[in-house]
Amino acid sequence: xxxxxxxxxxxxxxxxxxxxxxxxxxxxxxxxxxxxxxxxxxxxxxxxxxxxxxxxxxxxxxxxxxxxxxxxxxxxxxxxxxxxxxxxxxxxxxxxxxxxxxxxxxxxxxxxxxxxxxxxxxxxxxxxxxxxxxxxxxxxxxxxxxxxxxxxxxxxxxxxxxxxxxxxxxxxxxxxxxxxxxxxxxxxxxxxxxxxxxxxxxxxxxxxxxxxxxxxxxxxxxxxxxxxxxxxxxxxxxxxxxxxxxxxxxxxxxxxxxxxxxxxxxxxxxxxxxxxxxxxxxxxx
Amino acid sequence: xxxxxxxxxxxxxxxxxxxxxxxxxxxxxxxxxxxxxxxxxxxxxxxxxxxxxxxxxxxxxxxxxxxxxxxxxxxxxxxxxxxxxxxxxxxxxxxxxxxxxxxxxxxxxxxxxxxxxxxxxxxxxxxxxxxxxxxxxxxxxxxxxxxxxxxxxxxxxxxxxxxxxxxxxxxxxxxxxxxxxxxxxxxxxxxxxxxxxxxxxxxxxxxxxxxxxxxxxxxxxxxxxxxxxxxxxxxxxxxxxxxxxxxxxxxxxxxxxxxxxxxxxxxxxxxxxxxxxxxxxxxxx
Numbered sequence: 001x002x003x004x005x006x007x008x009x010x011x012x013x014x015x016x017x018x019x020x021x022x023x024x025x026x027x028x029x030x031x032x033x034x035x036x037x038x039x040x041x042x043x044x045x046x047x048x049x050x051x052x053x054x055x056x057x058x059x060x061x062x063x064x065x066x067x068x069x070x071x072x073x074x075x076x077x078x079x080x081x082x083x084x085x086x087x088x089x090x091x092x093x094x095x096x097x098x099x100x101x102x103x104x105x106x107x108x109x110x111x112x113x114x115x116x117x118x119x120x121x122x123x124x125x126x127x128x129x130x131x132x133x134x135x136x137x138x139x140x141x142x143x144x145x146x147x148x149x150x151x152x153x154x155x156x157x158x159x160x161x162x163x164x165x166x167x168x169x170x171x172x173x174x175x176x177x178x179x180x181x182x183x184x185x186x187x188x189x190x191x192x193x194x195x196x197x198x199x200x201x202x203x204x205x206x207x208x209x210x211x212x213x214x215x216x217x218x219x220x221x222x223x224x225x226x227x228x229x230x231x232x233x234x235x236x237x238x239x240x241x242x243x244x245x246x247x248x249x250x251x252x253x254x255x256x257x258x259x260x261x262x263x264x265x266x267x268x269x270x271x272x273x274x275x276x277x278x279x280x281x282x283x284x285x
Numbered sequence: 286x287x288x289x290x291x292x293x294x295x296x297x298x299x300x301x302x303x304x305x306x307x308x309x310x311x312x313x314x315x316x317x318x319x320x321x322x323x324x325x326x327x328x329x330x331x332x333x334x335x336x337x338x339x340x341x342x343x344x345x346x347x348x349x350x351x352x353x354x355x356x357x358x359x360x361x362x363x364x365x366x367x368x369x370x371x372x373x374x375x376x377x378x379x380x381x382x383x384x385x386x387x388x389x390x391x392x393x394x395x396x397x398x399x400x401x402x403x404x405x406x407x408x409x410x411x412x413x414x415x416x417x418x419x420x421x422x423x424x425x426x427x428x429x430x431x432x433x434x435x436x437x438x439x440x441x442x443x444x445x446x447x448x449x450x451x452x453x454x455x456x457x458x459x460x461x462x463x464x465x466x467x468x469x470x471x472x473x474x475x476x477x478x479x480x481x482x483x484x485x486x487x488x489x490x491x492x493x494x495x496x497x498x499x500x501x502x503x504x505x506x507x508x509x510x511x512x513x514x515x516x517x518x519x520x521x522x523x524x525x526x527x528x529x530x531x532x533x534x535x536x537x538x539x540x541x542x543x544x545x546x547x548x549x550x551x552x553x554x555x556x557x558x559x560x561x562x563x564x565x566x567x568x569x570x
Binding site: 060062063065070091095100107110124142147152153159 | 310312342344345347348350351354355358376378379380381382383384385386388389391392395396405406407408409410411412427430431432433434435436437438439441442443444454457460461464506
């Protein structure tokens with residue numbers, strides 16, 4: 001039987017002793033060197049033993065046109081070569097009808113070679129299904145995002161399906177997580193839950209003890225690392241990818257020393273997560 | 286004052302007498318000629334006087350890698366050259382946090398040169414805002430999709446905000462449409478509502494008389510053209526883009542005559558919409 005991506009994540013977390021996911025969001029206005037691939041390569045080489053995952057955000061490559069997309073392709077190839085343990089997350093947040101979702105799945109897996117892709121669930125199970133058929137691949141369903149405006153739709157309270165008027169309905173994001181669990185027959189679905197909402201993160205972990213969770217929103221977005229790690233980790237202290245992009249890749253603007261600065265930032269994040277989980281009473285997990 | 290994209294759509298509908306949007310979803314397994322750009326060019330040239338809009342679905346280009354994306358770029362350039370009246374819709378269904386949405390807006394407008402892009406609203410107003418700042422550009426918010434699984438999330442009934450227990454709450458997709466209206470201060474937001482749900486389409490049009498609506502789901506997906514056109518059109522019989530992809534572009538598999546077959550299919554769709562709207566009592570609109 002082939003390895004699922006959550007199993008790969010578990011092995012990577014054990015091997016590196018790290019739940020850090022390095023977000024590769026190249027922005028020419030901030031990069032200390034001009035070439036996107038050379039920038040990414042330096043970051044990857046400097047952090048690969050500290051990261052269980054790398055996460056290119058496709059928007060940043062698309063914004064640079066064909067040269068950007070070529071750099072994305074070379075970046076994933078480089079990760080495969082030097083860090084075969086690492087889960088490669090394509091942060092694409094796609095969500096479309098079945099025939100289109102099939103085309104996206106071909107793009108994301110066959111072309112870009114991501115292990116797992118972030119997706120929207122608004123179109124229902126059909127729109128996710130095309131991403132679930134390939135061994136070793138899968139999705140992370142956007143559940144509770146890290147931005148301040150997340151509450152606008154995601155916190156909407158649904159009517160209780162129960163006929164008892166005193167039972168409150170779930171919030172939309174909780175229902176999305178329930179659907180993710182329901183659709184997870186092959187064990188290749190996870191959730192995206194922002195670090196900026198540790199309370200909701202903890203509730204989701206309690207309700208879904210086995211779903212892997214991608215946790216963006218630490219660093220530049222202000223999420224508290226220790227709170228998020230404690231709230232999100234599973235009972236083994238794993239099952240999370242705590243993702244930082246700007247905080248790691250733009251740790252220095254010096255063209256010579258930026259890889260070293262990135263390494264130090266990733267190391268700090270790894271240690272903060274470790275310390276938070278070590279100080280947690282296992283019984284609380 | 287510069288023209289908004291809904292104004293451009295209105296002018297295009299008047300000029301062509303057509304509410305047809307030609308969906309450009311190139312699939313090498315079905316194309317009668319091998320080259321994506323040559324295929325698209327033949328379709329565009331054959332249908333440009335019958336279409337108020339063209340809609341490349343980005344997934345199909347992404348699935349073909351860099352050559353596919355190059356073909357997309359040339360396709361939009363060709364539309365600009367030969368059919369400057371036509372609204373160019375980038376069917377991308379993006380939806381991400383503000384910094385990423387900014388990168389997507391750069392990609393969609395500055396790089397691909399779409400007039401309007403389909404987006405998911407799950408992350409709230411912030412995630413839409415970066416697409417609303419450029420003159421002549423804007424978004425179509427995914428509201429009610431054409432696929433059978435659309436009901437799973439989109440029909441979820443929300444709790445009434447009213448304190449009166451006898452007032453039922455809205456369904457999620459109705460709330461999304463309300464938000465689109467609320468965010469539409471600059472007049473550059475529209476909705477995506479599938480033809481396969483004419484009843485919901487009619488309800489949305491009644492509630493939002495001025496929002497342009499992209500209506501996918503006729504043709505291969507089985508939506509009834511006449512019902513959808515009547516339900517979706519505004520009080521002037523305009524304000525809609527009835528989108529067919531496979532029904533037009535794969536009307537024939539003959540490498541010689543396929544452009545002509547596409548033209549006939551687009552013509553039939555235009556006439557079906559016209560007939561439906563002509564037979565409608567204006568007072569019913």
